[in-house]
Amino acid sequence: MRKEEIREIDFSIYNIKDEVEYEFQTGKGLSKEVVLEISEQKGEPSWMREFRLKALEIYEKMPMPTWGVDLSQLDINSIVAYIRPSARKKTSWEEVPEEIRRTFERLGIPEAEKKALAGVGAQYDSEVIYHNMKESLARQGVIFEDMDTALKKYPDIIREYFMTKNVLPTDHKFAALHAAVWSGGTFVYVPEGVKVEVPLQAYFRMNAPGSGQFEHTLIIADRGSEVHFIEGCSAPLYSVSNLHAGCVELFVKEGARIIYSTIENWSKNTYNLNTKRAIVEKDGMVEWISGSFGSKKTMLYPASVLVGKGAKAEYTSITFAAKGQHLDTGAKMIHLAPYTSSKILAKSISKDGGISTYRGLLKVGPEAEGVKASVTCEGLMLDDISKSDTIPVIDIENDNVDIGHEAKVGRISEEQIYYLMSRGLNEEDARAMIVRGFVEPIAKALPLEYAVEMNRLIKLELEGAIG
Amino acid sequence: MLKRIPWEEIQKPAYKEYNAVEIKDVEQEGISVERIDANILKNFTTDKAYGIDPKLTEEVEKHYNAGFYIKISSGKEIKKPVVFDYIANLQNDLLLDYNVIEVEPYSKVTVVFDYNSGEKGFKNGITRLIAKEGSTVNIVKIQRLGDDFSDFDNCLVEVGEKATVNWSNVVIGAHISAFDVSVYLSEEGGSFTAKSVFLGVDSQKYDMSYKVYHYAPKTTSSVDLKGALKGSAKATFIGNIDIKKGAKKAKAEENETVLLLDKTVRSIAIPALYCAEEDVQANHSASAGQLDENKLYYVMSRGFSLEEARLLMVQAVLNPVIDLIPYDPIREIILRGYIGRRIIK
Numbered sequence: 001m002r003k004e005e006i007r008e009i010d011f012s013i014y015n016i017k018d019e020v021e022y023e024f025q026t027g028k029g030l031s032k033e034v035v036l037e038i039s040e041q042k043g044e045p046s047w048m049r050e051f052r053l054k055a056l057e058i059y060e061k062m063p064m065p066t067w068g069v070d071l072s073q074l075d076i077n078s079i080v081a082y083i084r085p086s087a088r089k090k091t092s093w094e095e096v097p098e099e100i101r102r103t104f105e106r107l108g109i110p111e112a113e114k115k116a117l118a119g120v121g122a123q124y125d126s127e128v129i130y131h132n133m134k135e136s137l138a139r140q141g142v143i144f145e146d147m148d149t150a151l152k153k154y155p156d157i158i159r160e161y162f163m164t165k166n167v168l169p170t171d172h173k174f175a176a177l178h179a180a181v182w183s184g185g186t187f188v189y190v191p192e193g194v195k196v197e198v199p200l201q202a203y204f205r206m207n208a209p210g211s212g213q214f215e216h217t218l219i220i221a222d223r224g225s226e227v228h229f230i231e232g233c234s235a236p237l238y239s240v241s242n243l244h245a246g247c248v249e250l251f252v253k254e255g256a257r258i259i260y261s262t263i264e265n266w267s268k269n270t271y272n273l274n275t276k277r278a279i280v281e282k283d284g285m286v287e288w289i290s291g292s293f294g295s296k297k298t299m300l301y302p303a304s305v306l307v308g309k310g311a312k313a314e315y316t317s318i319t320f321a322a323k324g325q326h327l328d329t330g331a332k333m334i335h336l337a338p339y340t341s342s343k344i345l346a347k348s349i350s351k352d353g354g355i356s357t358y359r360g361l362l363k364v365g366p367e368a369e370g371v372k373a374s375v376t377c378e379g380l381m382l383d384d385i386s387k388s389d390t391i392p393v394i395d396i397e398n399d400n401v402d403i404g405h406e407a408k409v410g411r412i413s414e415e416q417i418y419y420l421m422s423r424g425l426n427e428e429d430a431r432a433m434i435v436r437g438f439v440e441p442i443a444k445a446l447p448l449e450y451a452v453e454m455n456r457l458i459k460l461e462l463e464g465a466i467g
Numbered sequence: 468m469l470k471r472i473p474w475e476e477i478q479k480p481a482y483k484e485y486n487a488v489e490i491k492d493v494e495q496e497g498i499s500v501e502r503i504d505a506n507i508l509k510n511f512t513t514d515k516a517y518g519i520d521p522k523l524t525e526e527v528e529k530h531y532n533a534g535f536y537i538k539i540s541s542g543k544e545i546k547k548p549v550v551f552d553y554i555a556n557l558q559n560d561l562l563l564d565y566n567v568i569e570v571e572p573y574s575k576v577t578v579v580f581d582y583n584s585g586e587k588g589f590k591n592g593i594t595r596l597i598a599k600e601g602s603t604v605n606i607v608k609i610q611r612l613g614d615d616f617s618d619f620d621n622c623l624v625e626v627g628e629k630a631t632v633n634w635s636n637v638v639i640g641a642h643i644s645a646f647d648v649s650v651y652l653s654e655e656g657g658s659f660t661a662k663s664v665f666l667g668v669d670s671q672k673y674d675m676s677y678k679v680y681h682y683a684p685k686t687t688s689s690v691d692l693k694g695a696l697k698g699s700a701k702a703t704f705i706g707n708i709d710i711k712k713g714a715k716k717a718k719a720e721e722n723e724t725v726l727l728l729d730k731t732v733r734s735i736a737i738p739a740l741y742c743a744e745e746d747v748q749a750n751h752s753a754s755a756g757q758l759d760e761n762k763l764y765y766v767m768s769r770g771f772s773l774e775e776a777r778l779l780m781v782q783a784v785l786n787p788v789i790d791l792i793p794y795d796p797i798r799e800i801i802l803r804g805y806i807g808r809r810i811i812k
Contacts, residue, residue, distance in 0.1 A: 366730070381745035384712060390740040396755055399696075399727035408750035409742045 017207065017236040022125075024084045028210070029077040032056065035180050038082045042148055042183070045155060051162075055169040055179030062173040068359070069297040069326045074271050079212045079243050081181040083125045089146060091132050119144045121202040123215055126183040137196060143189040144200055147216050150187035158187070161218055166249040167277050174245045174273045178214050182247065185215035190225040190256075199228040199261075204246075206235035206270070212243040219249070221256035221284075228259040234294070235267045241296070242270045250278035252286050254308065259287045261446055266294035268324055274300045282308030282337075289445045290317040292327055301359065303332035306340035306368075313342045318442040321354030321386070330360035330392075335368040344375040345441060350386035357389040362403065369400040379409035380438055472520070472645060472674060477617045479589045480561045485532045487559040491550040497543030497574065503534040503565050511567055511595060517649035518593070518621035519674070527563050527593045527621070534565035534592070537578065539602075541571035548577040548605075548793045555585025555612055564592040570602040572627070577605040577793050583640070587615035590641075594622045598630040600654070607792055608646075609637045611805060614669075616641040622648040626657035626686075635791055638665040638673055638694075639805045645674035652679065652686035652714075661690045664788040666781070667700030667732075668809045676705035677721075681714040681747075690721040693788060695781045696732035697810065703735040708751065712743045721751035726758060726784060728777065728810075778810040 024041060026034045035056050039049040064071055085097075119133030121144070128146035137144070143154070151158050163169055169179035186202045206213045221227055235242055244266060250258050258278065266272050272295040278286040288302045304313030315331035333342035348356035358377045379388035390407045412434050420430035493500050501507065518524035533553070539545060553562060562582070570576060582590060590612060598604045612618055618641040626632050638644055650659045659679060667673050679688045690706055708719040725734050738751040758780050766776040785806060792798040 369730075379740075379742065381742065381747075384715075384743075384745045386745070387741070387743045389742065390751075392738065392753075394734075394736040394738075394753060394755070396727065396734040397732075398730050399732055399757055400730070401727065401756055403753075403755040405736070405738065405753040406750070407738070407740055407752070408748075409740060410748050411745040 022083055022085055022208065025080055026082045028080055030056070030059070030081060030177075030181070034081055038181060038183065041082070041084070044151065047159060048151065052180050055176050058169050059173060059176035059180055062176055064173060065299070068299045068328045071271070071297070074241060074243065076177070076243070078210060078240070080208065080210055081212050081214070082183055083208050083211050084127045085124050089128055089149070090130050119200045121146055121186050123184045123202065123204045123213075125206060125208055125211055125213065128184045133200070140194050141191040142194060142196060143187065145187045147185035147187050147218070148183070154187070157189070157220075158218070161220065161249065161251065162216070163247070163249070166251065166279055167247050167275050171275065175247065175275050178216070178245045178247045178275065181212070182214045182216045185246070186217045188219040188227065188229060190221045190227045192222040193224045195226040196228065199230050201230045201232070204231065204233045206242050206244065206266070210240040210242065212245065215246045217246070217248040219258060220251045221253060221258050223253045224255040225253075226257045228261070230261045232263050232265070234265045235270055240269065242267070244270055244272045244274060244295075246274045248274075248276040250286060252278055252280040252284035252311075254282045255284060257285045259289065261289040262291070264290070264292045264294055264298075268294065268296050270295045272298040272300060276300065276302040277305065278303070278313070279305045279307060280311040280313060283310045284308060285312040286314075288315045288317070288331065289442070291442060291446070292317070292319045292329055295327065296325060298327045298329055300329045301332050303334065304342065305334045305336065306342065307336050309337045309339055311337060311340045315344045315346070316442055316445045317346050318439050319346070319348040319356045321348065321350045321356035323352035323354060326355040326357070328357040328359055330358045332361040333363070333373060334361075335364045335371045335373065337368055339370040340368060341372040343373070346377045347380070347438065347442060348378070348388060349380045349382065349435070349438070350388045351382035353385045355387040355389070357391065359391045361393045362395070362405075364396045364398065364401050364403070366397045369398060371401045371403070373401070373403050375405040377407035378438075380435070381409065381411050473643065473672065477589070477643060478587075479617075482530065483532070483561050485559050485562050487554040487556060488533060489552040489554065491552065492547040493549055495545050495547060495549075497540045497545055498549060498576070499538045501536045503531065503536050503567065507536045507567065508565070513623065515623060515625075515649070515651055517623040517647065519619055519645050519647045519676070523591055523619050524593060524621050527565050527591055531563045531565035531593075533562055537566065537568045539570045539574045539576045541574055543574040545574070545576040548579050550579040550581060550794055553580065553582045555583070555588050555590070555616065560585060560588030562588070562590040562592070564590075566592070567595045567597075568604070568606075569597045570599055570604050572600040572602060575603045577607070579607045579609070579792070579794050579797070581609045581611075581797055582618065583609070583611045584613065585616060586613040588613070589617050591619040592621065594620065596622070596624045596632065598625065598632050599627040601629050602627065603631045605633045605793065607635045607637070607794070609792070609797060609801070610640055610644055611801070612640040614640070614642060618644040620646040622646065624648060624650040624659065626650065626652050626654065626659055628654035629656040630654070631658045632660070634659065634661040634663075635788060636661070636663040636675070637789065637792065637801065638663070638675065639801065639809070642670070643672045647676045647678070650677070650679045650688065651682065652688065653682040655683045655685055657683065657686045659688045661692070662788045662791060663692045664785045665692070665694035665702060666785065666806060666809055667694070667696045667702050669698040669700065671700045673700070673702040675703070676707070678705075678707040679709065679719065681708070681710045681717040681719060684713070684715040685717065686714060687718045688720070692723045693784050694724075695726040695728055695784065696734060697728040699729075699731040699733075701733040704737070706738040706751065707741065708739070708749055709741040710744050710747050710749060714744050715746045717744065717747045717749070719747070719749040723753040724784065725755040726781060727755060728758070728781070774811045778807060781810055782806060
């Protein structure tokens with residue numbers, strides 16, 4: 001039988017490199033001077049400068065992780081930590097410099113804003129260049145700001161929450177790196193009881209070769225509020241490595257709900273070493289929805305710390321590892337309070353020698369009675385040169401729990417193909433339909449405007465299969 | 468591995484001889500049993516990775532004080548199970564056993580290792596199984612040592628072409644008990660099945676791992692571990708299925724079920740699945756939870772006390788595996804003695 005051919009994702013749309021003038025950039029590598037320069041350029045308060053310097057010390061002391069993906073080729077000393085395009089932040093598209101605007105227009109950002117989004121932030125390399133939110137939300141007290149502006153406008157809140165009680169610089173080497181050189185990102189505050197009906201969006205774009213992007217996202221959903229935040233990431237392909245070490249901190253207060261969706265499509269020269277964590281209080285809920293298609297190596301394990309009674313977390317993901325990629329992702333669910341529940345659905349596709357790894361942790365503390373948790377992992381192998389690994393850790397410290405874990409890996413079964421062909425489909429269509437069915441639970445969980453982007457990626461795959 | 472074993476809690480007696488093994492039903496046609504020695508062992512060097520920790524396998528390699536070379540001639544069916552009864556007592560509280568079982572093509576055998584008795588001591592052993600083409604080998608390992616024992620068991624299983632190995636671990640005794648069974652399916656059509664149980668009570672600490680490597684096409688493996696934890700017992704289970712490139716049409720499955728009987732227990736499971744071949748079927752599952760309240764209620768409505776009802780339900784999970792022990796006297800002792808005494812206090 002003819003084997004299905006599934007082509008590489010067509011990255012051309014993401015690959016357009018802009019000739020942008022940079023107003024300022026630090027030299028390559030990391031040093032006290034670089035950190036001071038970033039802080040100086042941004043005109044930060046002294047406590048943030050001190051915080052950065054302390055984090056740099058931690059970074060220098062911490063060892064590189066020896067597990068997960070191979071990081072031996074990542075040379076942080078050849079990465080430019082901070083790079084600022086000569087564009088100031090704008091609130092209307094027309095004012096954004098043309099080259100940058102074109103890139104985002106090609107990616108469909110302003111259109112999406114018009115149609116379906118409540119607010120958009122766009123970050124180009126280290127700085128946010130566009131930020132806008134619907135007025136009706138501002139009237140309700142919703143804050144949606146880029147992180148640097150937020151630091152100036154709301155220093156007390158930022159000082160209280162910024163890497164102090166969620167992700168800490170001491171968590172791991174790349175969290176420390178992030179804390180030392182972070183730039184840009186988003187701050188969202190949703191006041192008590194406010195439900196933001198349409199999603200907020202941030203789009204991150206790395207344009208310069210050999211640069212790092214270290215954006216910081218901090219979302220606080222106050223009691224009973226709801227918000228959906230979407231992030232998209234892309235970069236053109238260069239021969240030198242880029243590094244993305246962002247940090248996401250979510251605070252879900254009592255009865256609140258945050259949905260956090262990501263479509264990650266970094267170019268295949270990017271090391272994506274990202275840290276995401278949510279702290280969920282009583283009856284709160286966090287939902288992570290993620291599609292990982294890009295990057296050379298990824299290590300990303302969004303964590304949900306369920307600290308309040310009845311808190312909930314869900315994680316739904318699809319990982320697509322193609323040639324030259326090693327995507328090591330998963331979720332951490334930490335149950336610390338009674339009657340908390342969590343659900344993980346992780347799917348992966350490996351082809352052309354790609355390696356996809358699910359690595360997760362489900363932990364139930366001694367006080368967390370009545371916990372319900374399930375973990376489901378499914379790996380689809382499209383050829384025999386790829387790899388699919390599943391490494392779940394389940395650690396339970398009390399008896400009143402209901403825990404289930406299931407994983408399977410395999411290829412498209414002959415029986416399924418046979419069945420569909422007996423119903424009148426040709427073999428290619430049958431295979432395509434099965435792959436589409438495999439990713440459907442994730443596509444369905446994504447909001448429309450992002451499902452469009454993901455569908456485009458998947459469709460490109462399937463066109464290869466059919467043609 | 469090292470981090471999970473509380474080395475500081477392990478007490479080891481000074482080196483001494485061990486002379487308390489009893490062998491049953493060895494006088495059958497087709498078996499030869501010799502005491503292990505360096506002359507024999509030099510034929511069985513291996514570069515395959517196995518064992519709980521290199522520190523432990525090295526200790527046995529250098530200082531073994533017991534163990535046998537068991538050879539089954541080709542084409543023989545050994546009717547009665549061969550039993551190695553490793554008894555521990557005050558004089559024999561250090562056991563470092565090194566066993567090699569070589570099963571020639573197309574023969575069948577069942578070998579039982581029963582580590583039992585004693586109060587306090589240290590046991591560390593290596594068991595090598597070489598199951599050649601078309602052979603069928605059943606191995607049962609029972610660990611019911613005294614409450615203050617530390618127990619380590621390092622096993623390397625090599626499965627030949629179309630050979631079948633059925634393996635059972637029954638872990639009930641000792642204070643700290645760890646085993647590793649590393650299985651190499653390097654020949655086409657080899658098959659490995661493990662059905663094992665554990666029961667941890669008080670402050671017992673168990674560390675159990677099965678690592679199954681599928682190298683050859685059409686190999687199959689199945690690991691099924693069931694257990695119960697009570698008091699402040701702690702169990703760690705590592706189940707690796709590792710399907711290498713070239714193991715086409717391999718099938719692997721793995722399942723762990725743990726009953727949690729007290730608030731203070733601790734259960735850790737890492738059922739990992741590594742796959743580098745597309746044309747395979749591999750799945751694993753793990754579950755943990757309490758006894759079903761409705762079932763408990765039903766059993767109690769029939770006149771049983773809560774403790775008795777719990778015992779019945781734990782037995783319902785463990786018995787299907789214990790029933791597989793091919794040696795009646797031991798099975799009875801475990802069923803009536805150990806499990807009951809440990810659940811009802």
